[in-house]
Amino acid sequence: MKRVLVAGATGYLGRYAVQEFKKKGYLVRALVRNPEKFKKPGAFFAPAIEDLVDEVVYADATMPETLSGICDGVDVVFSSLGMIKPDFVHTVFDVDYQGNMNILDQAIKAGVGKFVYVSVFDAHRMMNIPNVQAHEKFVKELQASRIESTIIRPNGYFSEIGQFVARAKRGFMFWIGDGFVRSNPIHGADLAEVCVQAVDGREREVEVGGPEVFTYYEMVDLACEIAGEKPLMLPLPFWLADGLVAAVGLFNKEVHDVALFATTLSKIDVVSPKYGTRRLRDFFTQCRLLAG
Numbered sequence: 001m002k003r004v005l006v007a008g009a010t011g012y013l014g015r016y017a018v019q020e021f022k023k024k025g026y027l028v029r030a031l032v033r034n035p036e037k038f039k040k041p042g043a044f045f046a047p048a049i050e051d052l053v054d055e056v057v058y059a060d061a062t063m064p065e066t067l068s069g070i071c072d073g074v075d076v077v078f079s080s081l082g083m084i085k086p087d088f089v090h091t092v093f094d095v096d097y098q099g100n101m102n103i104l105d106q107a108i109k110a111g112v113g114k115f116v117y118v119s120v121f122d123a124h125r126m127m128n129i130p131n132v133q134a135h136e137k138f139v140k141e142l143q144a145s146r147i148e149s150t151i152i153r154p155n156g157y158f159s160e161i162g163q164f165v166a167r168a169k170r171g172f173m174f175w176i177g178d179g180f181v182r183s184n185p186i187h188g189a190d191l192a193e194v195c196v197q198a199v200d201g202r203e204r205e206v207e208v209g210g211p212e213v214f215t216y217y218e219m220v221d222l223a224c225e226i227a228g229e230k231p232l233m234l235p236l237p238f239w240l241a242d243g244l245v246a247a248v249g250l251f252n253k254e255v256h257d258v259a260l261f262a263t264t265l266s267k268i269d270v271v272s273p274k275y276g277t278r279r280l281r282d283f284f285t286q287c288r289l290l291a292g
């Protein structure tokens with residue numbers, strides 16, 4: 001039986017990855033930094049993992065001394081470890097780059113056979129964003145290392161648009177630009193299938209998105225339909241959004257970088273190869289129950 005270390009196991013994707021590895025017969029070791037999160041289900045219906053995991057190691061990836069031996073006896077490392085919202089303590093380079101480098105060091109020491117890492121789709125078009133720079137800095141190091149690796153390059157996850165229905169219920173929706181940019185977001189469970197299949201695949205990189213393509217406006221519209229509301233719609237012109245992002249940057253770099261991600265994505269189509277069966281309509285319908 002193969003043993004996998006899942007780093008980022010308490011996150012949206014990591015939870016589905018734990019579930020999928022278990023389903024495929026792996027012995028699962030989870031890297032966890034917060035015991036409370038380990039016990040509870042995740043956001044937006046991501047599964048509880050306590051009963052799926054065979055071994056748990058409590059560690060903080062930014063503190064290499066806590067990681068000693070985490071890869072011993074491990075055949076595969078899967079990492080969706082990253083910082084998607086600022087914690088105002090670490091930079092994205094501390095976590096997405098150095099945190100994953102610390103795990104890679106352990107994987108090399110332990111002679112791990114394969115490392116599957118989750119970066120982002122179309123990173124080369126978004127290299128102005130520090131989060132993407134940090135991901136790609138790690139990708140470069142991983143691909144130059146002696147471990148066989150696969151980089152997963154996903155489109156946005158359903159969790160990123162999980163607030164749409166609640167916002168529609170609150171009566172106010174906004175977006176940047178004309179709302180015509182297209183993307184195909186993906187459910188965590190569909191993406192986890194791709195991540196686990198990558199372990200036995202030969203590809204260096206796998207680009208992936210969900211089965212349905214929407215404009216941003218179509219996603220907003222669907223959320224409103226499912227919420228049963230006609231909220232106030234406020235499209236923010238690019239010049240205003242860019243100005244606000246620049247102004248925020250004068251005071252807070254972390255918030256600026258997250259906002260820069262949003263404005264960058266509002267200007268480009270990001271449609272990746274389609275995969276999966278889980279539909280946005282069903283996800284939003286689940287979200288309506290949460291929103292009350």
Ligand SMILES: NC(=O)c1ccc[n+]([C@@H]2O[C@H](COP(=O)([O-])OP(=O)(O)OC[C@H]3O[C@@H](n4cnc5c(N)ncnc54)[C@H](OP(=O)(O)O)[C@@H]3O)[C@@H](O)[C@H]2O)c1
Nearest residue numbers: 008009010011012013033034060061062080081082156157
């Ligand atoms: N969300 C998207 O739409 C999207 C799209 C493309 C790519 N990605 C990338 O996919 C990855 C996973 O995204 P996600 O939405 O699943 O993120 P998430 O829910 O925030 O999960 C991130 C995971 O990393 C863990 N983590 C962060 N810092 C850590 C540290 N210092 N030590 C140990 N664990 C640490 C978190 O632990 P805690 O639970 O304790 O916080 C969590 O388990 C990220 O790298 C992200 O950039 C995301």
